[in-house]
């Protein structure tokens with residue numbers, strides 16, 4: 001668990017174009033390509049030096065689109081398990097563990113930080129600083145991106 005670490009490793013996760021499997025790739029400007037472990041389909045990331053050094057995203061590292069949004073990178077499954085365990089313990093501890101679970105959950109929520117997502121391809125960028133230019137998800141921005149002509 002990345003508790004208390006000041007910066008998380010940079011990574012991008014996206015779905016393989018060949019088989020649809022989720023690929024999580026480290027962001028490394030020296031080696032910005034790879035292949036799907038399942039079907040072997042090659043992929044490339046646009047991870048250039050300035051972005052990696054500044055940890056500030058200006059565009060999607062997968063498709064190059066500059067329409068991005070941020071959301072809390074919170075694992076729902078981890079949060080659920082915390083509550084299941086807390087509920088099981090809450091009988092002998094008179095509910096104190098439920099309070100503890102809430103605090104642990106809050107801790108997880110902030111420890112995991114923000115993820116930056118691409119409106120175009122849905123890639124999830126983790127470990128970057130949140131860019132104030134990117135707001136939360138906006139359905140109008142999504143519609144504008146969906147309507148754009150697909151020339152690529």
Ligand SMILES: [Zn+2]
Pocket residue numbers: 016017018019020021036037038039040041
């Ligand atoms: Zn694949």
Ligand SMILES: [Zn+2]
Pocket residue numbers: 060061062063064065118119120121122123
């Ligand atoms: Zn993208």
